[in-house]
Every structure is written in structure tokens, then in C-alpha cells.
Amino acid sequence: MGSREPRWLSTTEQQTWRAFLRGGRQLMEALDRDLVPYGMCLSEYEIISMLSEAPDHQLRMSELATIVVQSRSRLTHTATRLERRGWVTRAPFPGDGRGVLLTLTEAGLAKVIETAPGHLASVRARLIDQLTPAQIKTLGQIMTTVSEGMEQ
Amino acid sequence: MGSREPRWLSTTEQQTWRAFLRGGRQLMEALDRDLVPYGMCLSEYEIISMLSEAPDHQLRMSELATIVVQSRSRLTHTATRLERRGWVTRAPFPGDGRGVLLTLTEAGLAKVIETAPGHLASVRARLIDQLTPAQIKTLGQIMTTVSEGMEQ
DNA sequence: GGAACATGATTGAAACGGCAACTATTCCCG
DNA sequence: CGGGAATAGTTGCCGTTTCAATCATGTTCC
Numbered sequence: 001m002g003s004r005e006p007r008w009l010s011t012t013e014q015q016t017w018r019a020f021l022r023g024g025r026q027l028m029e030a031l032d033r034d035l036v037p038y039g040m041c042l043s044e045y046e047i048i049s050m051l052s053e054a055p056d057h058q059l060r061m062s063e064l065a066t067i068v069v070q071s072r073s074r075l076t077h078t079a080t081r082l083e084r085r086g087w088v089t090r091a092p093f094p095g096d097g098r099g100v101l102l103t104l105t106e107a108g109l110a111k112v113i114e115t116a117p118g119h120l121a122s123v124r125a126r127l128i129d130q131l132t133p134a135q136i137k138t139l140g141q142i143m144t145t146v147s148e149g150m151e152q
Numbered sequence: 153m154g155s156r157e158p159r160w161l162s163t164t165e166q167q168t169w170r171a172f173l174r175g176g177r178q179l180m181e182a183l184d185r186d187l188v189p190y191g192m193c194l195s196e197y198e199i200i201s202m203l204s205e206a207p208d209h210q211l212r213m214s215e216l217a218t219i220v221v222q223s224r225s226r227l228t229h230t231a232t233r234l235e236r237r238g239w240v241t242r243a244p245f246p247g248d249g250r251g252v253l254l255t256l257t258e259a260g261l262a263k264v265i266e267t268a269p270g271h272l273a274s275v276r277a278r279l280i281d282q283l284t285p286a287q288i289k290t291l292g293q294i295m296t297t298v299s300e301g302m303e304q
Numbered sequence: 305g306g307a308a309c310a311t312g313a314t315t316g317a318a319a320c321g322g323c324a325a326c327t328a329t330t331c332c333c334g
Numbered sequence: 335c336g337g338g339a340a341t342a343g344t345t346g347c348c349g350t351t352t353c354a355a356t357c358a359t360g361t362t363c364c
């Protein structure tokens with residue numbers, strides 16, 4: 001039944017898709033590079049940054065994994081590394097013996113505070129300040145749509 | 153001189169940035185997952201796909217690395233893997249003894265042709281078909297701007 | 305209550321990617 | 335022309351990520 005010929009992308013669609021791929025890769029790479037002087041990469045910063053905003057600076061592993069879009073296994077490994085650096089600690093999750101609560105330490109919070117301005121400047125320079133307010137708003141709508149279309 | 157207080161992101165700016173991070177990660181992850189049945193990941197598909205569009209199905213390593221935004225080292229490793237699967241071959245680059253020309257094999261081309269429709273459907277379902285034509289156009293402009301701001 | 309199933313997290317091994325060192329070639333310029 | 339600098343690519347090592355298997359706890363339902 002379904003046509004065997006796929007619906008190819010129009011010129012505009014293809015340009016958009018290619019620009020998204022290339023631009024996205026370049027952006028992530030640059031943000032990672034900008035974090036090297038602080039001794040971490042973006043995915044690690046995301047973790048301690050999310051923790052710093054959470055109530056009591058703590059989140060359950062599974063919830064955190066969902067927020068930062070990482071596999072449970074990856075978060076386990078990364079959390080172990082962050083723990084070794086003294087930025088987070090593990091504790092049993094109250095009320096559910098399966099859960100683990102990840103908590104930001106004083107040193108971890110200090111690291112977030114130290115890193116945030118530089119990272120923020122990086123995001124501004126490479127993304128936000130390159131766009132008009134209208135583009136920023138549209139980009140937010142687009143990526144929210146994409147994201148929502150992906151949750152299950 | 154420069155203010156010590158950074159210019160924080162406005163609510164809209166922050167929402168956009170977070171949605172971009174999350175949505176981008178989710179999208180890339182989904183596209184990778186959709187390629188598993190074909191025995192490759194997105195970054196590998198990009199390589200053989202670009203080769204399939206190039207004159208004589210061949211490109212110089214350095215040029216290809218720039219196009220797909222991968223480090224030379226990474227491309228070397230990946231090319232070796234693709235070579236082992238019989239999808240590409242290496243040859244000296246004519247006219248420049250330092251260069252290496254990567255060529256798509258018959259089998260490699262067949263693999264691209266086999267994979268393209270499914271991958272295309274994936275990009276459509278998860279990104280393109282979720283957006284209005286106006287959004288698609290704007291997204292293209294945005295990501296082109298971001299990309300151009302990053303060259304050099 | 306307990307068997308079957310689902311969920312949360314960890315583990316170890318293998319695959320992948322980044323970095324720095326290295327080789328080979330080409331370019332630049334006196 | 336020749337020596338130093340730049341460019342292209344590879345290599346080995348090591349840190350990171352994935353994958354499948356595992357363990358522990360929770361939930362469901364007869």
C-alpha cells in the first residue's frame with residue numbers, strides 16, 4: 001500500500017536540516033572547548049548546574065538522567081567521576097530503596113558559581129547574541145515542539 | 153572596566169537555550185536509534201552519504217572532516233571502521249602526496265541507497281514534519297548564522 | 305503472601321573519540 | 335636551492351560512552 005518512493009526533502013528543508021546538523025555540532029564542540037579551562041565538559045556542567053538549581057541541591061539519579069538526556073549507565077559513570085572530584089555525593093533515596101540521591105557538595109556548588117559566568121558568556125556569544133529576539137523566541141518554540149514530540 | 157556581573161539570560165533566552173540543549177540531544181539520540189537496524193550510527197551515515205553525493209563518490213579526508221564537523225583523528229578512526237566493513241577505500245590524493253582520498257565502494261553506495269529512505273523518514277517524523285514551513289525557514293536561517301559565526 | 309513483572313542503579317567489557325606525538329609532504333621565503 | 339614552518343594524516347594511549355548482564359527493590363494481582 002504505502003508508496004515505495006519516500007517524500008524527499010525540499011530544497012529549503014534540506015538546507016535547514018544540514019545547517020541544523022552542522023551548526024549544532026559546531027556549537028556543542030565550541031561550548032565544550034570553552035569549558036576545558038574549568039576542567040569539565042558540557043555534559044558534566046549540565047549535571048552540577050541542574051543540581052545547583054534543585055531543592056537542597058539534590059536530585060534522584062533517574063530524574064537527573066531524564067533532565068540532561070543521558071542514559072542511566074552514562075550518568076552512573078559520570079556521577080562516579082564527579083564524586084571522585086568531590087563535587088557530588090551519593091545517598092540512598094528516602095522512601096524508595098532502589099533510588100539514589102545525588103547531592104551537590106560545597107565544593108561542587110563553588111565550582112558551578114566559578115564556571116557559570118564564563119559558560120554563560122560562551123552561550124551568549126555563540127548562540128543567543130547572534131540572533132534577533134524574534135528568532136530566539138521561534139527557536140524556543142521549535143525546539144520545545146521537537147522535544148515534546150519525542151517524549152514517548 | 154568590564155562589569156564583573158555577567159548579563160544573565162532573560163526568561164525567554166533561557167527557555168530557548170534549555171529547549172535547544174534537550175531537544176537537540178533527544179533528536180540526535182532518536183536518529184541514532186533509528187539507524188541501528190541498518191548497522192550504523194548517524195555520524196557514519198553522514199560520511200557515506202556525503203561521499204555518495206560527491207563527484208566520483210570520493211572526497212579528501214580533510215575536506216570530509218570539515219563537512220561533517222569531525223576531528224581529523226576521529227575521521228581516521230571512523231574511516232578505518234568503514235573500510236573494514238567494505239563501504240569505503242583509501243587512495244593517495246592525486247597532486248598532493250599528503251592527502252588521502254576516501255572513495256565509496258559499490259557496497260557502500262548500496263548501503264546508502266538502502267538506508268536513505270528510512271533515515272529520511274526519521275528526519276521528517278522527528279523534525280521537519282513537526283514544523284510549519286515558516287519555522288523550517290527560520291530554523292535554517294538561525295542555524296546558518298550560528299554556523300557561520302563559528303567558522304574560524 | 306508470594307510469584308511474576310517492572311523499575312532503579314550499577315558493573316565490566318568492548319567500542320568509540322580525544323589528545324599529543326609522530327611521519328610525510330608541501331609551502332614559504334631568504 | 336635549502337631550511338624552517340605549516341598542513342595532512344595516522345598512531346597509540348587513555349578517558350568516556352554504550353551495551354548487555356546483573357542485583358536489589360517495588361508493584362501488581364491472583
